[in-house]
Amino acid sequence: MAAPAGVASPDDLVACVELLFFAYRDFTGGPDAILETYGFGRAHHRVLHFVYRNPGLRVADLLDILRITKQSLARVLKQLIDKGFIIQRTGDDDRRERRLFVSTKGGRLAEKLITLQTRHMASALANVGPEASEFARRFLFAMIAASDRAHVEALVKQAAPRT
Amino acid sequence: MAAPAGVASPDDLVACVELLFFAYRDFTGGPDAILETYGFGRAHHRVLHFVYRNPGLRVADLLDILRITKQSLARVLKQLIDKGFIIQRTGDDDRRERRLFVSTKGGRLAEKLITLQTRHMASALANVGPEASEFARRFLFAMIAASDRAHVEALVKQAAPRT
DNA sequence: GACGTTATGTCAGTCATGTTGACTTATTTG
DNA sequence: CAAATAAGTCAACATGACTGACATAACGTC
Incomplete structure:
Protein backbone atom coordinates (compact mmCIF):
# COMPACT_ATOMS: atom_id res chain seq x y z
CA MET A 1 0.00 0.00 0.00
CA ALA A 2 1.08 3.51 -0.81
CA ALA A 3 -0.46 5.18 2.20
CA PRO A 4 -0.85 3.91 5.77
CA ALA A 5 -4.37 3.18 6.95
CA GLY A 6 -6.29 6.25 8.05
CA VAL A 7 -4.05 8.66 6.19
CA ALA A 8 -5.24 10.31 3.04
CA SER A 9 -3.30 9.58 -0.13
CA PRO A 10 -3.02 12.32 -2.78
CA ASP A 11 -5.69 10.53 -4.82
CA ASP A 12 -7.99 10.36 -1.81
CA LEU A 13 -7.62 14.09 -1.41
CA VAL A 14 -8.38 14.75 -5.06
CA ALA A 15 -11.41 12.51 -4.73
CA CYS A 16 -12.60 14.63 -1.80
CA VAL A 17 -12.12 17.80 -3.82
CA GLU A 18 -14.11 16.46 -6.74
CA LEU A 19 -16.80 14.96 -4.54
CA LEU A 20 -17.28 18.32 -2.87
CA PHE A 21 -17.96 19.89 -6.24
CA PHE A 22 -20.64 17.35 -7.14
CA ALA A 23 -22.07 17.31 -3.62
CA TYR A 24 -22.45 21.05 -3.52
CA MET A 121 -28.20 16.55 4.95
CA ALA A 122 -29.84 14.16 7.42
CA SER A 123 -30.15 11.50 4.77
CA ALA A 124 -26.50 11.83 3.81
CA LEU A 125 -25.43 11.69 7.45
CA ALA A 126 -27.60 8.66 8.09
CA ASN A 127 -25.86 6.93 5.21
CA VAL A 128 -22.54 7.49 6.90
CA GLY A 129 -23.11 6.46 10.46
CA PRO A 130 -24.15 7.47 13.95
CA GLU A 131 -21.39 9.95 14.65
CA ALA A 132 -21.70 11.58 11.27
CA SER A 133 -23.27 14.86 12.35
CA GLU A 134 -20.56 15.65 14.84
CA PHE A 135 -17.97 14.67 12.29
CA ALA A 136 -19.47 16.69 9.46
CA ARG A 137 -19.64 19.80 11.60
CA ARG A 138 -16.02 19.44 12.56
CA PHE A 139 -14.95 18.75 9.00
CA LEU A 140 -16.90 21.60 7.45
CA PHE A 141 -15.81 23.98 10.18
CA ALA A 142 -12.18 23.06 9.53
CA MET A 143 -12.72 23.78 5.84
CA ILE A 144 -13.59 27.37 6.67
CA ALA A 145 -10.71 29.84 6.57
CA ALA A 146 -9.22 30.17 10.04
CA SER A 147 -9.80 33.91 9.98
CA ASP A 148 -13.54 33.37 9.53
CA ARG A 149 -14.11 30.61 12.01
CA ALA A 150 -14.90 32.65 15.10
CA HIS A 151 -17.32 34.75 13.14
CA VAL A 152 -19.08 31.78 11.59
CA GLU A 153 -19.17 29.89 14.86
CA ALA A 154 -20.95 32.76 16.56
CA LEU A 155 -23.40 33.08 13.70
CA VAL A 156 -24.23 29.40 13.50
CA LYS A 157 -24.62 28.95 17.24
CA GLN A 158 -26.56 32.07 17.99
CA ALA A 159 -29.09 31.32 15.26
CA ALA A 160 -32.69 31.70 16.31
CA PRO A 161 -33.76 28.80 18.48
CA ARG A 162 -37.07 30.57 19.17
CA THR A 163 -39.07 27.39 18.71
CA MET B 1 -31.28 16.66 26.20
CA ALA B 2 -33.33 17.18 23.11
CA ALA B 3 -31.51 14.68 20.94
CA PRO B 4 -29.88 11.39 21.89
CA ALA B 5 -26.11 11.23 21.60
CA GLY B 6 -24.86 10.69 18.07
CA VAL B 7 -28.11 11.77 16.45
CA ALA B 8 -28.35 15.10 14.71
CA SER B 9 -30.82 17.61 16.11
CA PRO B 10 -32.58 19.98 13.71
CA ASP B 11 -30.23 22.74 14.79
CA ASP B 12 -27.22 20.52 14.17
CA LEU B 13 -28.50 19.93 10.66
CA VAL B 14 -29.02 23.61 10.00
CA ALA B 15 -25.53 24.22 11.29
CA CYS B 16 -24.20 21.70 8.78
CA VAL B 17 -26.10 23.39 5.98
CA GLU B 18 -24.72 26.79 6.86
CA LEU B 19 -21.21 25.51 7.43
CA LEU B 20 -21.25 23.93 3.99
CA PHE B 21 -22.01 27.31 2.46
CA PHE B 22 -19.10 29.00 4.18
CA ALA B 23 -16.78 26.04 3.65
CA TYR B 24 -17.46 25.93 -0.06
CA MET B 121 -8.52 19.58 2.21
CA ALA B 122 -5.66 17.77 3.91
CA SER B 123 -5.35 20.48 6.50
CA ALA B 124 -9.06 20.35 7.26
CA LEU B 125 -8.99 16.57 7.51
CA ALA B 126 -5.96 16.65 9.77
CA ASN B 127 -7.86 18.98 12.07
CA VAL B 128 -10.59 16.41 12.40
CA GLY B 129 -8.78 13.17 13.00
CA PRO B 130 -7.13 10.09 11.58
CA GLU B 131 -10.17 8.55 9.93
CA ALA B 132 -11.28 11.85 8.46
CA SER B 133 -10.49 11.16 4.82
CA GLU B 134 -12.50 7.97 4.68
CA PHE B 135 -15.30 9.71 6.50
CA ALA B 136 -15.30 12.79 4.30
CA ARG B 137 -15.42 10.70 1.16
CA ARG B 138 -18.39 8.75 2.44
CA PHE B 139 -20.17 11.89 3.61
CA LEU B 140 -19.63 13.83 0.41
CA PHE B 141 -20.54 10.84 -1.71
CA ALA B 142 -23.78 10.46 0.22
CA MET B 143 -24.53 14.13 -0.43
CA ILE B 144 -24.53 13.47 -4.16
CA ALA B 145 -27.89 12.66 -5.70
CA ALA B 146 -28.39 8.90 -5.79
CA SER B 147 -28.94 9.02 -9.53
CA ASP B 148 -25.49 10.53 -10.05
CA ARG B 149 -23.47 8.38 -7.69
CA ALA B 150 -22.48 5.59 -10.04
CA HIS B 151 -21.40 8.10 -12.63
CA VAL B 152 -19.38 10.16 -10.18
CA GLU B 153 -17.85 7.10 -8.57
CA ALA B 154 -16.57 5.90 -11.92
CA LEU B 155 -15.21 9.33 -12.75
CA VAL B 156 -13.45 9.85 -9.46
CA LYS B 157 -11.90 6.39 -9.32
CA GLN B 158 -10.82 6.12 -12.92
CA ALA B 159 -9.04 9.44 -12.75
CA ALA B 160 -5.56 9.44 -14.21
CA PRO B 161 -3.10 7.81 -11.84
CA ARG B 162 -0.35 8.11 -14.46
CA THR B 163 2.15 9.35 -11.97
C1' DG C 1 -23.88 6.63 -52.95
C1' DA C 2 -27.64 9.03 -50.69
C1' DC C 3 -29.53 9.82 -46.16
C1' DG C 4 -30.07 10.11 -41.34
C1' DT C 5 -27.52 10.49 -37.05
C1' DT C 6 -23.88 12.11 -34.24
C1' DA C 7 -20.03 15.22 -32.48
C1' DT C 8 -18.77 19.55 -32.56
C1' DG C 9 -18.80 24.42 -33.44
C1' DT C 10 -20.99 28.94 -33.78
C1' DC C 11 -24.14 33.18 -33.92
C1' DA C 12 -27.30 35.94 -31.40
C1' DG C 13 -29.78 37.32 -27.54
C1' DT C 14 -31.11 36.98 -22.55
C1' DC C 15 -30.70 36.48 -17.45
C1' DA C 16 -28.67 36.20 -12.70
C1' DT C 17 -25.31 37.65 -9.89
C1' DG C 18 -21.31 39.52 -8.98
C1' DT C 19 -18.12 43.90 -9.51
C1' DT C 20 -16.53 49.50 -9.31
C1' DG C 21 -17.28 54.14 -8.62
C1' DA C 22 -19.91 58.04 -7.43
C1' DC C 23 -23.39 60.17 -5.00
C1' DT C 24 -27.71 61.04 -1.75
C1' DT C 25 -30.35 60.92 2.50
C1' DA C 26 -31.26 60.33 7.19
C1' DT C 27 -29.48 59.93 11.60
C1' DT C 28 -26.28 59.67 15.29
C1' DT C 29 -22.26 61.27 17.74
C1' DG C 30 -18.43 64.19 19.13
C1' DC D 1 -22.82 72.29 13.96
C1' DA D 2 -19.72 69.05 11.68
C1' DA D 3 -18.21 64.51 10.94
C1' DA D 4 -19.15 59.82 10.82
C1' DT D 5 -22.31 56.07 10.00
C1' DA D 6 -26.30 53.17 7.90
C1' DA D 7 -28.59 52.69 4.10
C1' DG D 8 -30.15 53.49 -0.62
C1' DT D 9 -29.42 54.51 -5.54
C1' DC D 10 -27.64 55.28 -10.43
C1' DA D 11 -24.74 53.71 -14.09
C1' DA D 12 -21.67 50.70 -16.29
C1' DC D 13 -19.47 46.36 -16.68
C1' DA D 14 -17.85 41.05 -16.32
C1' DT D 15 -18.77 36.28 -15.77
C1' DG D 16 -21.09 32.33 -16.50
C1' DA D 17 -25.20 30.38 -17.03
C1' DC D 18 -29.37 29.92 -20.47
C1' DT D 19 -32.42 29.27 -25.15
C1' DG D 20 -32.90 28.73 -30.04
C1' DA D 21 -31.22 28.20 -34.48
C1' DC D 22 -28.12 26.70 -37.72
C1' DA D 23 -23.46 24.82 -39.94
C1' DT D 24 -20.00 21.32 -40.75
C1' DA D 25 -17.81 17.11 -40.84
C1' DA D 26 -17.77 12.29 -40.22
C1' DC D 27 -19.99 7.98 -39.33
C1' DG D 28 -23.32 4.18 -40.36
C1' DT D 29 -26.88 2.10 -42.85
C1' DC D 30 -29.93 0.89 -46.51
Missing part, protein backbone atom coordinates in the same frame (compact mmCIF):
# COMPACT_ATOMS: atom_id res chain seq x y z
CA ARG A 25 -24.09 21.14 -6.91
CA ASP A 26 -26.62 18.49 -6.01
CA PHE A 27 -27.21 20.10 -2.64
CA THR A 28 -28.21 23.41 -4.15
CA GLY A 29 -30.21 21.88 -6.98
CA GLY A 30 -33.35 21.21 -4.94
CA PRO A 31 -33.76 24.71 -3.52
CA ASP A 32 -32.88 26.25 -6.88
CA ALA A 33 -35.82 24.49 -8.53
CA ILE A 34 -38.27 25.74 -5.89
CA LEU A 35 -36.89 29.26 -5.94
CA GLU A 36 -37.34 29.43 -9.68
CA THR A 37 -41.09 29.05 -9.30
CA TYR A 38 -41.04 32.24 -7.21
CA GLY A 39 -38.83 34.08 -9.66
CA PHE A 40 -35.97 33.95 -7.18
CA GLY A 41 -32.43 32.65 -7.41
CA ARG A 42 -29.75 31.43 -5.08
CA ALA A 43 -28.89 34.93 -4.01
CA HIS A 44 -32.43 35.44 -2.75
CA HIS A 45 -32.20 32.14 -0.90
CA ARG A 46 -29.16 33.21 1.05
CA VAL A 47 -30.70 36.47 2.12
CA LEU A 48 -33.99 34.88 3.09
CA HIS A 49 -32.24 32.12 4.97
CA PHE A 50 -30.00 34.28 7.10
CA VAL A 51 -32.76 36.75 7.87
CA TYR A 52 -35.03 33.87 8.83
CA ARG A 53 -32.42 32.38 11.10
CA ASN A 54 -31.31 35.73 12.51
CA PRO A 55 -34.36 37.95 12.83
CA GLY A 56 -33.63 41.61 13.25
CA LEU A 57 -30.42 41.41 11.23
CA ARG A 58 -29.15 44.71 9.90
CA VAL A 59 -28.15 45.26 6.29
CA ALA A 60 -24.56 45.71 7.38
CA ASP A 61 -24.63 42.33 9.14
CA LEU A 62 -25.93 40.67 6.03
CA LEU A 63 -23.18 42.24 3.96
CA ASP A 64 -20.70 40.88 6.42
CA ILE A 65 -22.15 37.38 6.28
CA LEU A 66 -22.56 37.15 2.53
CA ARG A 67 -19.45 39.13 1.59
CA ILE A 68 -21.02 40.76 -1.40
CA THR A 69 -21.34 44.42 -2.20
CA LYS A 70 -24.13 46.63 -0.98
CA GLN A 71 -25.32 47.02 -4.56
CA SER A 72 -25.55 43.28 -5.16
CA LEU A 73 -27.45 42.80 -1.95
CA ALA A 74 -29.73 45.75 -2.64
CA ARG A 75 -31.02 44.17 -5.83
CA VAL A 76 -32.16 40.90 -4.32
CA LEU A 77 -33.23 42.43 -1.03
CA LYS A 78 -35.43 44.93 -2.79
CA GLN A 79 -37.14 42.13 -4.69
CA LEU A 80 -37.70 40.14 -1.52
CA ILE A 81 -39.19 43.19 0.18
CA ASP A 82 -41.31 44.19 -2.83
CA LYS A 83 -42.76 40.71 -3.07
CA GLY A 84 -43.48 40.67 0.65
CA PHE A 85 -41.09 37.97 1.80
CA ILE A 86 -38.97 40.24 3.95
CA ILE A 87 -39.99 43.17 6.12
CA GLN A 88 -37.87 46.11 7.14
CA ARG A 89 -38.31 47.89 10.43
CA THR A 90 -36.47 50.98 11.53
CA GLY A 91 -34.20 50.23 14.46
CA ASP A 92 -35.52 51.18 17.89
CA ASP A 93 -32.26 52.49 19.28
CA ASP A 94 -30.62 53.71 16.11
CA ARG A 95 -33.14 54.91 13.56
CA ARG A 96 -30.64 54.75 10.71
CA GLU A 97 -30.67 50.98 10.93
CA ARG A 98 -33.13 48.85 9.01
CA ARG A 99 -33.83 45.67 10.93
CA LEU A 100 -34.79 42.78 8.67
CA PHE A 101 -37.42 40.15 9.39
CA VAL A 102 -39.18 37.54 7.32
CA SER A 103 -42.93 37.92 6.80
CA THR A 104 -45.27 34.98 7.35
CA LYS A 105 -44.97 34.17 3.67
CA GLY A 106 -41.22 34.59 3.82
CA GLY A 107 -40.99 32.33 6.83
CA ARG A 108 -42.96 29.65 5.04
CA LEU A 109 -40.62 29.70 2.06
CA ALA A 110 -37.51 29.79 4.23
CA GLU A 111 -38.84 26.85 6.21
CA LYS A 112 -39.64 24.94 3.06
CA LEU A 113 -36.12 25.39 1.75
CA ILE A 114 -34.44 24.63 5.03
CA THR A 115 -36.50 21.49 5.42
CA LEU A 116 -35.43 20.35 2.00
CA GLN A 117 -31.79 20.96 2.79
CA THR A 118 -31.76 19.53 6.30
CA ARG A 119 -33.50 16.41 5.00
CA HIS A 120 -30.87 16.07 2.33
CA ARG B 25 -16.94 29.65 -0.43
CA ASP B 26 -13.61 29.59 1.35
CA PHE B 27 -12.58 26.48 -0.52
CA THR B 28 -13.03 28.11 -3.92
CA GLY B 29 -11.55 31.42 -2.86
CA GLY B 30 -7.91 30.37 -3.22
CA PRO B 31 -8.12 29.01 -6.76
CA ASP B 32 -10.28 31.94 -7.82
CA ALA B 33 -7.56 34.38 -6.86
CA ILE B 34 -4.91 32.51 -8.88
CA LEU B 35 -7.19 32.07 -11.87
CA GLU B 36 -7.83 35.77 -11.96
CA THR B 37 -4.18 36.45 -12.68
CA TYR B 38 -4.54 34.33 -15.82
CA GLY B 39 -7.78 36.01 -16.87
CA PHE B 40 -9.69 32.84 -16.06
CA GLY B 41 -12.66 32.13 -13.82
CA ARG B 42 -14.11 29.19 -11.99
CA ALA B 43 -15.59 27.79 -15.17
CA HIS B 44 -12.13 27.53 -16.69
CA HIS B 45 -10.91 25.82 -13.56
CA ARG B 46 -13.47 23.05 -13.82
CA VAL B 47 -12.71 22.37 -17.45
CA LEU B 48 -8.96 22.41 -16.91
CA HIS B 49 -9.26 20.20 -13.86
CA PHE B 50 -11.34 17.46 -15.41
CA VAL B 51 -9.31 17.41 -18.59
CA TYR B 52 -6.14 17.20 -16.53
CA ARG B 53 -7.47 14.34 -14.48
CA ASN B 54 -9.07 12.58 -17.45
CA PRO B 55 -6.82 13.05 -20.45
CA GLY B 56 -8.44 12.33 -23.78
CA LEU B 57 -11.85 13.40 -22.57
CA ARG B 58 -14.33 14.22 -25.31
CA VAL B 59 -16.38 17.39 -25.37
CA ALA B 60 -19.52 15.34 -24.84
CA ASP B 61 -18.02 13.76 -21.71
CA LEU B 62 -17.20 17.17 -20.33
CA LEU B 63 -20.72 18.36 -20.95
CA ASP B 64 -21.96 15.33 -19.07
CA ILE B 65 -19.66 15.96 -16.13
CA LEU B 66 -20.24 19.69 -15.83
CA ARG B 67 -23.90 19.65 -16.80
CA ILE B 68 -23.75 22.90 -18.65
CA THR B 69 -24.72 23.70 -22.20
CA LYS B 70 -22.48 23.26 -25.19
CA GLN B 71 -22.47 27.01 -25.68
CA SER B 72 -21.36 27.72 -22.13
CA LEU B 73 -18.59 25.18 -22.38
CA ALA B 74 -17.53 26.41 -25.81
CA ARG B 75 -16.73 29.87 -24.52
CA VAL B 76 -14.36 28.81 -21.77
CA LEU B 77 -12.92 25.89 -23.70
CA LYS B 78 -12.10 28.14 -26.63
CA GLN B 79 -10.24 30.52 -24.34
CA LEU B 80 -8.29 27.68 -22.75
CA ILE B 81 -7.35 26.38 -26.19
CA ASP B 82 -6.52 29.80 -27.59
CA LYS B 83 -4.26 30.55 -24.65
CA GLY B 84 -2.57 27.18 -25.01
CA PHE B 85 -3.68 25.49 -21.80
CA ILE B 86 -5.69 22.78 -23.49
CA ILE B 87 -4.99 20.89 -26.70
CA GLN B 88 -7.51 19.24 -28.99
CA ARG B 89 -6.70 16.15 -30.97
CA THR B 90 -8.99 14.50 -33.45
CA GLY B 91 -10.09 11.06 -32.26
CA ASP B 92 -8.21 8.10 -33.73
CA ASP B 93 -11.23 5.84 -34.16
CA ASP B 94 -13.94 8.42 -34.69
CA ARG B 95 -12.62 11.50 -36.39
CA ARG B 96 -15.65 13.57 -35.38
CA GLU B 97 -14.46 13.49 -31.79
CA ARG B 98 -12.10 16.06 -30.34
CA ARG B 99 -10.04 14.49 -27.60
CA LEU B 100 -8.95 17.00 -24.98
CA PHE B 101 -5.59 17.12 -23.24
CA VAL B 102 -3.78 19.68 -21.13
CA SER B 103 -0.59 21.21 -22.52
CA THR B 104 2.53 21.43 -20.39
CA LYS B 105 1.49 24.92 -19.36
CA GLY B 106 -2.05 23.71 -18.71
CA GLY B 107 -0.78 20.83 -16.62
CA ARG B 108 1.30 23.20 -14.54
CA LEU B 109 -1.68 25.42 -13.77
CA ALA B 110 -3.95 22.45 -13.08
CA GLU B 111 -1.35 21.02 -10.72
CA LYS B 112 -0.95 24.35 -8.98
CA LEU B 113 -4.68 24.61 -8.35
CA ILE B 114 -5.09 21.01 -7.31
CA THR B 115 -2.19 21.32 -4.90
CA LEU B 116 -3.82 24.34 -3.32
CA GLN B 117 -7.10 22.53 -2.92
CA THR B 118 -5.74 19.22 -1.72
CA ARG B 119 -3.61 21.04 0.83
CA HIS B 120 -6.66 22.88 2.05
